[in-house]
Amino acid sequence: MTDPDLARRIAERARTVSDVADLTAGPRGRIVTFQAGPPLGGVAVRPDAVEIGIVARPARRLPDIAADVRAAALPLAGDRAVHVLVGDLAEEGT
Template identity: 55%
Template structure:
């Protein structure tokens, strides 16, 4: 479990705050319907109040778990999410887990 008060960037931003910005940015991807903590519930940020599922910020990586809309290839959706999150990640890599697929039909 990460300490949510730990500083995440040179801007002095706490990890929980960075995770919230990553979550908001991820949700702007048109193929992303929601965030998921993954099958074991490990992709989450612990903060004051309820945990934030779907984003975990570590020293070297940001993990993002998403539920996507059926249709486009998963690799393309994951690349879109990476491109959106990368400007927030600093030197961290961005790993994307597609945890579920929803079919509107």
């Protein structure tokens, strides 16, 4: 599986986690996977780690949401560590 394929699968999985409103490339735009066409913001597959940037709904503790995203991505990450950045909070009702 190529890095863009893996990044897309991880993005799909992360978006299914409760209280994840969206993915984000982060404040400096560094959490991104380059691919044919537009880059995929919100997931970066590195040789030793996967980084995931999320926009969270503040319905519960942010560390709990991040832990759930990490747990959802770990089965796909192989031997890579999974790091989750809460890059923003969604407004109520989104």
